[in-house]
Amino acid sequence: MKIFQCQACExxxxxxxxRCESCERPVGYDPLRTDLVALEPEGEAWRAFAEPASRYRLCxxxxxxxxxxxxxxASGESYCLACRHNRVVPDLSVDWNLVRWREIEVAKRRLFYSMLRMNLPLADRRSDPAGLAFDFLVDPSEAHLLGPPVxxxxxxxxxTLNLAEADDVERERRRTLFGEHYRTLLGHFxxxxxxxxxNVLVRHDPCLPRFRAVFGDERADYGLALQRHYAHGPGEGWQEHFVSSYATSHPWEDFAETWAHYMHIVDTLETASSFGLRVEPKLRTGLDLGARIDLDPYRHExxxxxxxxxxxTFAMNSLNRSMGQSDLYPFRLTPSVIGKLSFVHDRIAARPDSNDSIADTLRALIAGLRQRVASPRYA
Structure with missing residues (x-):
């Protein structure tokens, strides 16, 4: 995520x-410009402070x-590019649901920021029955109803996302229960x-044999694989080949865990680059652990x-430990894991790419290491 500034007061x-905390002007995110836009009222709409010809409505x-x-x-849409993928949202007349749903939407918009920057295809259910959609559901037990948990x-x-994941206490309970190092809303997304x-980039792509060579054969029985994982856990030495314990359960989960970590890396590197971070550890001898974070991770090899x-990550974890916190990034990137991350990078990089590709894709949506949906309804 890059740094943003108010275009009216900096x-x-x-x-x-x-809203800007300094000049108190309303601001909104324009995904086409990938920027927060300072706004001025104009009738029932808004115009951009820095570009008066641009007119907007709020999602x-x-x-x-x-x-x-x-x-x-000028768009006929009521919802923004991210929110129009919502299929079901919770009953917002319940205050606790509204509080948790807001937290979920914060994480979801960060997800969409990265996907749009990556120029990934984002069909919704109106254009594709298998398009991307979200159901944010409440466990029946919360309303004292019978039914299986979400x-x-x-x-x-x-x-589908259980609304309980937006409760910090409940999410921490589940993280501990399942023996996870890391569990966040953004991580879930x-x-x-x-x-x-x-499904979109691998299942029917010529890269499928390479996927199987890197991650394993996804045709293995998924249900049995999960049962085996929860009954016996990961095999000995799994850390050399998998980014997480859960990734060992099945090639699909290995890919999803690797994909999530790739997004962690890209988003965090953009933030570090926006702040001009440099890592120059004062070591006597040994490995070179220095780096100048000055790159656009969405465009670099x-x-x-x-x-x-x-x-x-070495620096981030060291800082966290100085605050008495556990490692911010509690994972090992071994050569095998880096090879899997490289596969994910290559699949994303294989998307059409030009100086105007992101803008062209967004306009269309608005209109209709190698080893070194529809509008929301309530429920």
Whole structure:
């Protein structure tokens, strides 16, 4: 994520801001410009402070305090590029649902920021029955109803997320229960979207034999693989070949975990680059752990990303430990794992790429290391 500034007063802004804290102007995110836009009212619409010819409307979910993305005023859409993929949202008349849903939408918009920067195909359910859609559901037990618990997962383009994952206490309980090093809303989204893009970029692509050579044969029985994983856990020495314990369960989960980590790397490197970070550890001798983080990770070759990432994570983890916190990035990138990350990078890089490709894709949507949906309804 890059740094944003108010175009009216130059105040630094976070991606989630809907109003400048200095000049108090409303701001909104324009995915076509990949920037937060300072706004001035103009009738029932808004115009850009720095570019008065640009007219916008707020996403309909802004009314719930759940979205700060913009819709072109000339568009017939009520929802922004991210929110129009919502299929089911919780009953927002329940205050606790609204609080948790807002947290979910923050993470989802960060997901969409990266996907749009990567120029990934994002069909919705109106244009493709298997297009990307989201159901954000509440466990029946919360309403004292009978029924199975909501399971976070992916099914043919539909990503379901249990609203309880937006509760920090409950999410930490589950992280501990399942013996995970890392569990966040954004991590959930990045993992589940990995399943979606396996279908889109791998399943019917000539790269499938290479996928099987790198990750294993996905035709192995998925249900039995998960049962075996939960009964016996990962095999000995799994850390040399998998980025997480869960990745060992099945090639699909290995790919999704690897995809999520690739998105972690790219987004964090962009942030570090935006801050001009340099890592120059004062070591007597040994490995060169220095790096100048000055790159656009969405456009650089994979090796350059890894060269920057390894020193950065060493520094981040060291800082966290100085604050009495556990490692911010508690994972090992072995040569085998880096090879898998390289596969993900290559699949994304294989998408059409030109100076105007992102803008062209967005306009269309608006209109209709190698080893070195429809509008939301309530439920």
């Amino acid at each position: 105040q630094p802004l976070h991606f989630e801001h809907a 309909a979910n802004a009314g719930f305090g759940a979205c700060n993305w913009l819709v072109p005023a 399971l976070t997962g992916h099914d043919n383009g539909l990503i 990045r993992h589940e979207i990995g399943h979606y893009f396996w 994979f090796g350059r990303l890894i060269e920057a990432w390894l020193p950065l």
